Amino acid sequence: MEYNDLIRTRESIRDYDPERPVSSDTLEKILEAGRIAPSACNYQPWEFLVIHSPEMLEKVRACYHRQWFKDAPHLLVVLGLKDKAWVRSYDRYNSIETDLAIVMTHLILAAENEGVGTCWIEAYDPAILAKALGLKENQVVFGITPLGYPREGFVKKGNKIRKKLEEIVRYL
Numbered sequence: 001m002e003y004n005d006l007i008r009t010r011e012s013i014r015d016y017d018p019e020r021p022v023s024s025d026t027l028e029k030i031l032e033a034g035r036i037a038p039s040a041c042n043y044q045p046w047e048f049l050v051i052h053s054p055e056m057l058e059k060v061r062a063c064y065h066r067q068w069f070k071d072a073p074h075l076l077v078v079l080g081l082k083d084k085a086w087v088r089s090y091d092r093y094n095s096i097e098t099d100l101a102i103v104m105t106h107l108i109l110a111a112e113n114e115g116v117g118t119c120w121i122e123a124y125d126p127a128i129l130a131k132a133l134g135l136k137e138n139q140v141v142f143g144i145t146p147l148g149y150p151r152e153g154f155v156k157k158g159n160k161i162r163k164k165l166e167e168i169v170r171y172l
Contacts, residue, residue, distance in 0.1 A: 001113055010109065011156050013117030014068040016148035021052070021073040026114050030147070033110030034078075037103040040086035040095035046103055049133065050147075051075040059132035063124040064144070072146030076118075077129070078104050083138045100142035108145060118145040 022030075031048055039045065051060050052074045060077070061070050069075075078100060085096040108118040121144045129141055 006109060006113055008160070009156065009158070010112040011158075011160075012119035013146070013148075013150050013154070014066070014119055015151045015154045016068055016072040016117060016146055017151045018071040018073055018148075020149045022114075022116055022147055022149070026116060027074070027147070029114055030076075030107055030110045030116065034103050034107040037106040039099040039102065043084055043086050043095075043099070045081040045084035045086075045096055045099055046142075047079040047081065047139070048107075049077040049079060051077060056132070060129065060144075063126075063129040063132065064121060068119075069121070069146055071151075072117075072148040074147040076107065076145050076147050077133065078107070078142045078144075079135070079139045080142045081138055082140055096140070097142070104143050104145075111145075111147060115149065116147055117150050118147060120145050 027050060031050070034046075034048055035044075051057055057075065060075055080096045080100045082094060082096045085094050085099055087094050104120060108120060111118045124141075124144055126141060129135075129144070133141075135141070
């Protein structure tokens with residue numbers, strides 16, 4: 001798909017077909033897009049967890065109570081390794097959130113390009129998720145997205161409401 005069409009038509013999907021898993025080849029293409037994402041000083045302070053076993057899906061799904069989240073055949077958790085991210089010497093700014101926002105965007109756009117639905121989720125219960133995943137102290141969850149195909153008959157809304165360029169751009 002042409003890039004501008006991809007970014008204009010991508011939508012968060014909240015209606016997944018639980019009977020249609022994403023192939024390992026397609027998952028690999030999506031994960032590869034994340035792997036090659038840029039990061040400050042190329043430190044790549046992230047890990048991707050693909051949740052697909054029934055046991056782990058049940059544990060992880062407990063962190064967010066929406067049926068469409070429970071219907072997705074896979075969940076992708078993006079972890080940040082805060083101690084592995086670049087830190088600016090002047091003020092100790094840690095680049096972890098910027099790096100992870102970039103990688104998460106790569107992942108969701110790659111999924112869209114493959115016809116796989118996503119929905120970037122931040123409203124999960126972090127304590128439940130950390131326990132389910134057995135996270136280490138240096139691992140922080142940045143975001144979760146279901147990975148799956150929209151249910152048959154699903155129609156995108158196509159009504160993105162965005163501010164006009166004149167409202168958000170200044171030329172100096």
